[in-house]
Amino acid sequence: MTTEVLRYTAFSADPAGGNPAGVVLDASGLDDARMLEIAAELGYSETAFLTSPPEGLAGEPGRAFTLRFFSPKAEVSFCGHATVAASVALAERIGAGPLVFATPAGTVPVSVTAEGTGLRAVLTSVEPHVEDVAPADLAEALAALDWPAADLDPDLPPKIAYAGARHLVLGAGTRARLAALEYDFDRLEALMRRLDLTTVQLVHRAGAGLFDVRNPFPVGGVVEDAATGAAAAAFGAYARELGLAPQESVLTLRQGEDMGRPGVLTVELRAGDPRVRVGGRAVRIG
Structure with missing residues (x-):
């Protein structure tokens, strides 16, 4: 199976700035070993992998997901720049608006809005x-x-x-x-x-x-x-x-x-x- 790995940079409107992240919008067929392998092959600090949401996760239909993060070495509990990258990648396909992610650290809501000719994402952290x-x-x-x-x-x-x-x-x-x-x-x-x-x-x-x-x-x-x-x-x-x-x-x-x-x-x-x-x-x- 061929897995599409998108490449986005977060916290910049310039592809040459910010922090690059990999984004896999459909990781439903991937196990942990393959996700780690993809992250290592890509070489970015993190890659985001999206699958269907767990039962009971609140959110608008089609706008709630499970989100996991892998560095080239290991899974990470939470990654902000990969969350922003994944949110914008999703919004380009399903439209701006609210998103909600079930992450290993907890539930993370995100709001995506238009800004200039692009998109801006704002995540809300778990309790710090x-x-x-x-x-x-x-x-x-x-x-x-x-x-x-x-x-x-x-x-x-x-x-x-x-x-x-x-x-x-x-x-x-x-x-x-x-x-x-x-x-x-x-x-x-x-x-x-x-x-x-x-x-x-x-x-x-x-x-x-x-x-x-x-x-x-x-x-x-x-x-x-x-x-x-x-x-x-x-x-x-x-x-x-x-x-x-x-x-x-x-x-x-x-x-x-x-x-x-x-x-x-x-x-x-x-x-x-x-x-x-x-x-x-x-x-x-x-």
Whole structure:
């Protein structure tokens, strides 16, 4: 059986920007081994696989699905950029509007709307939480990154944040510190596997509500993720928990510039709703 694998980039309106993802709109005939094989062959940080929804999943007829994500190395509980890519790919075929996905992390609603000549998708995360990181684990992370502790931003304290996947958030004191990313791949991967981390979210505050971010992703088999929606959602929870943003606010995350694939992620916080909304454009590659 031939499986059609679509290629989209998320969080950019330019195919040369953002984060590429594979999208398989009908994975009903694929087992886990074949999905992993396809993701490895494609080589993107994640590929999204859609099948029919589980019984009882709320959503409009024909607009609810099961959604799974595979990196070249393993299945991932949640991937924001592949969700945005899959949502836009679906909307190009069935029309803009609401979608709902059953993911390994939980139910994720998405709204797709027209923006300019393209489409924009906004996902709503599962309920997030933020936790402390043990001093020994922080020291190991800094050693793997070759970051002196003095290079951290004291106003962005290290935490582990979750909004569908776990991410270690580290604040860079300067933009130059963020730009100089050269780390011990195997050492960081070992720590991340032990702590069940999906990426490390490296953040520099560039202004009010504006952040530059990078995401090492060795557990996925790639050095760096170009635009990370799951980490953006987790960072939204982090920013709210630490009082870095008002309860009702919109944050802008710039990612991928240091990789030559610039993208923009919008993070929305709403008062009274603990969930985080992450949005951006997506376009087909090729």
